[in-house]
Every structure is written in C-alpha cells, then in structure tokens.
Amino acid sequence: MLPSKPRGNTKELYRYFTSDLFSSGLHLWRKPMARLYQFRFLPLGFFGRLIFQVLQMPSIQVLGYWKRGVLIKSKRGEHCYCIYNDTTYELLIFVQVLSLGHEAGKEYAAFNALISCVDTLIDNNMYGRRLNIFVPCSHCIELDLPNPTLFPVESCILNMIDNAGQSLICLQSSPSIPPKRRSYLDFFSRKSQYRPQENLDEKRAAKKNRVPLSKLATDLALTSFSDRLVSFDQLCMGKKIAEGGFSTVYSATLLGKTVAVKMFHSHQQQSADFLAESFRELQHEVFLINQLRHANIVELRNFCTNPLCIIFDFYDLGSLNQYLVEKKKVFTWSERLRIALDIAEGLAYLHRQDMIHRDLRSHNILINSWDVRDMQVPVAKLTDFGLAAIICGSFQGVKEYNECWTAPEVMKRSRYSHKVDIYSFGIVCWELLQIGFPFQEYHEELGAPFRSELEEKIIGGLRPTIGKNVHPAYKNLIERCWQDKPEERPDGVELVHMLRAMIEENEQAPWDDS
Missing domain, CATH: 3.30.310.200 (TATA-Binding Protein)
Known part of the structure; x- marks a missing residue:
C-alpha cells in the first residue's frame, strides 16, 4: 500500500x-x-x-x-x-x-x-x-x-x-x-x-x-546525439536492400564510405501525425542503439531528421535470412554453431544492459564474416532495434509482431520479460537447420486464415518439427528455448556456455553435416 x-x-x-x-x-x-x-x-x-x-x-x-x-x-x-x-x-x-x-x-x-x-x-x-x-x-x-x-x-x-x-x-x-x-x-x-x-x-x-x-x-x-546528426544532402543514395512495414533499407555513400540507410516511410506520407509517429520511432531506436557497444550488435553511425533515417555501417554479406531463402547456402555445423553463439553473445549483452529486442529473427541478423574459426572476428550481428525496449519490470503487449518468431505469452497479451528473446532465439536456431520457413509445414493443415489459426496452435504448444538426425545437444537447446513457460527457458549467459561447449565438442569430433 x-x-x-x-x-x-x-x-x-x-x-x-x-x-x-x-x-x-x-x-x-x-x-x-x-x-x-x-x-x-x-x-x-x-x-x-x-x-x-x-x-x-x-x-x-x-x-x-x-x-x-x-x-x-x-x-x-x-x-x-x-x-x-x-x-x-x-x-x-x-x-x-x-x-x-x-x-x-x-x-x-x-x-x-x-x-x-x-x-x-x-x-x-x-x-x-x-x-x-x-x-x-x-x-x-x-x-x-x-x-x-x-x-x-x-x-x-x-x-x-x-x-x-x-x-x-x-x-x-x-x-x-x-x-x-x-x-x-x-x-x-x-x-x-x-x-x-x-x-x-x-x-x-x-x-x-x-x-x-x-x-x-x-x-x-x-x-545528446547532436554530433551524429547529418544532413541528408551528404548522402549519395544507392539501391534498395530490404523493405519492412515501417522502413526501407538502402545502400548509400557518406563521406566516401559505403553505409546502410534505414529510411522511415514518413517521407512518403507527409501528414503531421505520421511524421510525429515516425520521429518517435527514430528517437527511440537512436536512444537505445547509442547505449550499446558490443561486437555482435550493429552500432549507430549517424541519423537525419529530414527525411527521417538512421545510418549504419554497411555489411555486404547481407542478412542471415538471405542465405536461408535466396542464396540457399548449405551450412556446416561449424557455421551453425558459430552463428548461434554470436547471436547468443549479443542477446546476453543486451539483457545485461536491461534491454529486450522483441523482434529477433533471421531477417534482423547480419552476416559480418564467414571465417568461423577466428573467434576475434564476429560472424553475426544483431540489428533493427525498432521494437526494442528498456526492461522496467515486465511488459504487456507490443505494437507489432511476427507470429512465427514470437513467444506465446506475447500473443496471449500476458506480461512478459526478456525470455521472449530466448524463445525467438530457439526459432532462429531451428532456421539454421535449413528445414524451411518456421511453421510453413502446417500451412495446408491449418488453412485460412493461417495467422489466427497458427497463433492459437502456438499458444497451445505447437512448434516446428526438428529432424531426427539433429545432434541431441543442439536439439535440446532449441527445445529448452521454446518452452511454453518462460521460467523454464535458459538465459543468454547459459546459452553462451552451452554453445561454446558444442563448438568445442564439434572441433574435437566433427558432427555429421549430412
């Protein structure tokens, strides 16, 4: 009282x-x-x-x-x-x-x-x-x-x-x-x-x-970020790289260096309300990213306010999702484990800073290098902190989510914590098995409307199918991450320890890549 x-x-x-x-x-x-x-x-x-x-x-x-x-x-x-x-x-x-x-x-x-x-x-x-x-x-x-x-x-x-x-x-x-x-x-x-x-x-x-x-x-x-504010005239815009619901990412050149520009869709609609909402999104993301300094998280470079856009370093290898869907690269276990480790390292750091990502999926993981044996060079980096938030107790609800990577407690509009990121991490680890798109196997069974039916099934315990030949340690990690009860999921630090042990085991006796 x-x-x-x-x-x-x-x-x-x-x-x-x-x-x-x-x-x-x-x-x-x-x-x-x-x-x-x-x-x-x-x-x-x-x-x-x-x-x-x-x-x-x-x-x-x-x-x-x-x-x-x-x-x-x-x-x-x-x-x-x-x-x-x-x-x-x-x-x-x-x-x-x-x-x-x-x-x-x-x-x-x-x-x-x-x-x-x-x-x-x-x-x-x-x-x-x-x-x-x-x-x-x-x-x-x-x-x-x-x-x-x-x-x-x-x-x-x-x-x-x-x-x-x-x-x-x-x-x-x-x-x-x-x-x-x-x-x-x-x-x-x-x-x-x-x-x-x-x-x-x-x-x-x-x-x-x-x-x-x-x-x-x-x-x-x-x-606090006035030193990072630049004029849009300083950018030489290039081609479109990716597009989402609220923004589009372009390649560009700034002061002779290639950069990635996340441009909010407000430049297409000039209504005052839309501009104000887009500014709040930029303000929120700049505020959060500016506080993060980690090898497995992209850093803020600059931003513009007219039009509204955020500028990052450019990663020419693209996103993890591009390799899964477009390039269809066949991963070795060494690559899978190293990518998963880098994501876990980024998550563990993020949670130590009292932050939560809330939109972790393969689209928001950038590939920096394929040299998986050099532990000093990051292979994967987390990006897109538009839905991220500072952890102040627990949350309830979120402005937008993709049901294929979202924890069931978010869909139920129950209170949730940083453990929703751990659930999403489990789905990403499943993606690395290259079986297909998450939950796509149930599309014909559930029929239309697929999203509403899928959400109900996920809340009820439905998860993607893990292949029979997956290494038991990796399978156990995935299943622990997507447990229905958040308290039964591991935290970021435990994930790092588990994956380091798997990497060491794979180096001593290579796992079967077939």
Missing part, C-alpha cells in the same frame, strides 16, 4: 506541487524542464505500475514515492519529480538540475529516462490514443508565470524535423500580454512560419521571445 503523502526528506519539496502543477516556487530550480501528460482518464493501476518500473531503473536513486508521486535523483545531481493530479488527470514530469557543466543534454539523464519509462508504459498498454502531451515552456517557468505556454509535443517534433530544433515562439514573456494559457498551435505551421498577428505587441513578442527546443525538451531535440 503506497503512502498518501511523501515522507522524510521529500516532504519539504512536495509542498511546491500539491496545490497546483505549476505552483509558485518553480523559479527556484535551475534549468527547469517539464513534460505534461493530459489523460482523458488514467487506467486503473497505471501510476502504480509506473512507480514499480521507476524503482527498477538503473543508475537512478529513488528518494521517495507516494500514492500520486515519485522523486528520483541521478548521479549527475538532477532531481526529477513525477506528480499525478487525480482531479485533472494530469501527469507532470519536472526536473531541476543542481550540478552544471556536463556534456550537453547529459544532465537530463533521469528526466529522459523517466519520460521513456512513461512513454513505454503508454505504448505497451495501448493508452496512446487517450491523452495529449505538452512541453511546458521552460522560459515561463523560470519567470514563475502562473500558466506556462504549453507546446504540443507534435509541434515540437515537426519543428525538429523542419528546422533541426530551432527556436519556438513563446508569447507569455512580454509584460504587455496577459498571463493566460495560450495554444502554441496558433503560432505554428508546417512551414515553420508564425502567422502575422494584428496585435503589434504580440508580433514583437513573437520575434523576441524564442525558446530553443534544446531548452524545452532535450529528448525531442536529440541533444
């Missing part, structure tokens, strides 16, 4: 937020930044689940929490509040920075992490269509104005896309303008030009009072 009011050291700070979400006293904070979520209603248990996830956030100290709020502190000295008003259904995330001088954007680590936690909880529980999200003007807060200008998140995103995060217009800081809440949409258009106003004072205020997006929302301005 959560306490109704904060206790201990949080009591004094709490009084600034009890009467009004934007109460007096906010001017005392340094470099303020905030995010306001306006729900039509807050689903039962939402805030409790949020606090539960916050308590598990890495590198964050929880100073106090109560029924409608939580206070956290980062190692860089920022204090971040999350306060819920159960009368107005408003959720406010507010940060104050006590120690300055950090790398640009880094001093808001707790703020960005808390926002990511809230957004993930909203996305995973299908609440995205029931709220409005605003960025309160930091300039107004610094001036202690009673009703800060509220910039809709969508407007901030379009500003970032069109103008690379240049200043937005706030009309509240001029003394001649009454201090009342105004809609920023009245002064913003897709062409990033504010409309002429009849009131001369407002025109002068609009010209004078511009607030950089980097001071409003470092996460939307991508401040």
Whole structure:
C-alpha cells in the first residue's frame, strides 16, 4: 500500500506541487524542464505500475514515492519529480538540475529516462490514443508565470524535423500580454512560419521571445546525439536492400564510405501525425542503439531528421535470412554453431544492459564474416532495434509482431520479460537447420486464415518439427528455448556456455553435416 503523502526528506519539496502543477516556487530550480501528460482518464493501476518500473531503473536513486508521486535523483545531481493530479488527470514530469557543466543534454539523464519509462508504459498498454502531451515552456517557468505556454509535443517534433530544433515562439514573456494559457498551435505551421498577428505587441513578442527546443525538451531535440546528426544532402543514395512495414533499407555513400540507410516511410506520407509517429520511432531506436557497444550488435553511425533515417555501417554479406531463402547456402555445423553463439553473445549483452529486442529473427541478423574459426572476428550481428525496449519490470503487449518468431505469452497479451528473446532465439536456431520457413509445414493443415489459426496452435504448444538426425545437444537447446513457460527457458549467459561447449565438442569430433 503506497503512502498518501511523501515522507522524510521529500516532504519539504512536495509542498511546491500539491496545490497546483505549476505552483509558485518553480523559479527556484535551475534549468527547469517539464513534460505534461493530459489523460482523458488514467487506467486503473497505471501510476502504480509506473512507480514499480521507476524503482527498477538503473543508475537512478529513488528518494521517495507516494500514492500520486515519485522523486528520483541521478548521479549527475538532477532531481526529477513525477506528480499525478487525480482531479485533472494530469501527469507532470519536472526536473531541476543542481550540478552544471556536463556534456550537453547529459544532465537530463533521469528526466529522459523517466519520460521513456512513461512513454513505454503508454505504448505497451495501448493508452496512446487517450491523452495529449505538452512541453511546458521552460522560459515561463523560470519567470514563475502562473500558466506556462504549453507546446504540443507534435509541434515540437515537426519543428525538429523542419528546422533541426530551432527556436519556438513563446508569447507569455512580454509584460504587455496577459498571463493566460495560450495554444502554441496558433503560432505554428508546417512551414515553420508564425502567422502575422494584428496585435503589434504580440508580433514583437513573437520575434523576441524564442525558446530553443534544446531548452524545452532535450529528448525531442536529440541533444545528446547532436554530433551524429547529418544532413541528408551528404548522402549519395544507392539501391534498395530490404523493405519492412515501417522502413526501407538502402545502400548509400557518406563521406566516401559505403553505409546502410534505414529510411522511415514518413517521407512518403507527409501528414503531421505520421511524421510525429515516425520521429518517435527514430528517437527511440537512436536512444537505445547509442547505449550499446558490443561486437555482435550493429552500432549507430549517424541519423537525419529530414527525411527521417538512421545510418549504419554497411555489411555486404547481407542478412542471415538471405542465405536461408535466396542464396540457399548449405551450412556446416561449424557455421551453425558459430552463428548461434554470436547471436547468443549479443542477446546476453543486451539483457545485461536491461534491454529486450522483441523482434529477433533471421531477417534482423547480419552476416559480418564467414571465417568461423577466428573467434576475434564476429560472424553475426544483431540489428533493427525498432521494437526494442528498456526492461522496467515486465511488459504487456507490443505494437507489432511476427507470429512465427514470437513467444506465446506475447500473443496471449500476458506480461512478459526478456525470455521472449530466448524463445525467438530457439526459432532462429531451428532456421539454421535449413528445414524451411518456421511453421510453413502446417500451412495446408491449418488453412485460412493461417495467422489466427497458427497463433492459437502456438499458444497451445505447437512448434516446428526438428529432424531426427539433429545432434541431441543442439536439439535440446532449441527445445529448452521454446518452452511454453518462460521460467523454464535458459538465459543468454547459459546459452553462451552451452554453445561454446558444442563448438568445442564439434572441433574435437566433427558432427555429421549430412
């Protein structure tokens, strides 16, 4: 049972937020930044689940929490509040920075992490269509104005896309303008030009009072990754490599080097909602990949915001799926085991970083080399982190999935953990046997609609058939990975140990490749 009011050291700070979400006293904070979520209603248990996830956030100290709020502190000295008003259904995330001088954007680590936690909880529980999200003007807060200008998140995103995060217009800081809440949409258009106003004072205020997006929302301005932002004009685009539901991958040249460009489909549809959603996907993927440094995971190289695309190193050998389906390469056991080991190494690292992939399949595994005996050179690398997420407790639901690689608990919309990646790994290991496409053997038996029938069968325990001549150790690994109960599946570290033992056994007495 959560306490109704904060206790201990949080009591004094709490009084600034009890009467009004934007109460007096906010001017005392340094470099303020905030995010306001306006729900039509807050689903039962939402805030409790949020606090539960916050308590598990890495590198964050929880100073106090109560029924409608939580206070956290980062190692860089920022204090971040999350306060819920159960009368107005408003959720406010507010940060104050006590120690300055950090790398640009880094001093808001707790703020960005808390926002990511809230957004993930909203996305995973299908609440995205029931709220409005605003960025309160930091300039107004610094001036202690009673009703800060509220910039809709969508407007901030379009500003970032069109103008690379240049200043937005706030009309509240001029003394001649009454201090009342105004809609920023009245002064913003897709062409990033504010409309002429009849009131001369407002025109002068609009010209004078511009607030950089980097001071409003470092996460939307991508401040922490500004060194990786490049102009699309620097790219010389090549041929299409692959295409998915949300993006298309092209080869290209950047500064004389061949790269792979993942271009979001937003450049084909210019609606504001579609652009905003695509930006969130880019922002999410850039944020996650930038934290990963491992030989078996692709690294972020650069990104563009107009059009929206992410740039990676180019792997000319292609994906594992291409070798399984198009090139029909016949794998030896040495190749199978080494590919599986590299995938397991990448997964084990990913899970140690409190992340989950959620879309592991042969299409999202790139081949870097076929020299399987050189353990210093990675053979396989994980890619496409569009559905990946930071592990904050357990999840429920996912925006998109492919039933042939997805764990049954996801299909049942039950709560799930990183063990869904282990299930998918088992399916990929089955693919490496080159028997065919997962579950294709049941197509005629199940008939149409194949997907809905297949999901029911998978939930009921159906799995692809493993050949009789498969080595018992490898067969055991696959069967353990796709167990129906997640707790019965091995973790990434155990998979690595199992596969290293298989590789050693295969080297001493080669397995039959027939």
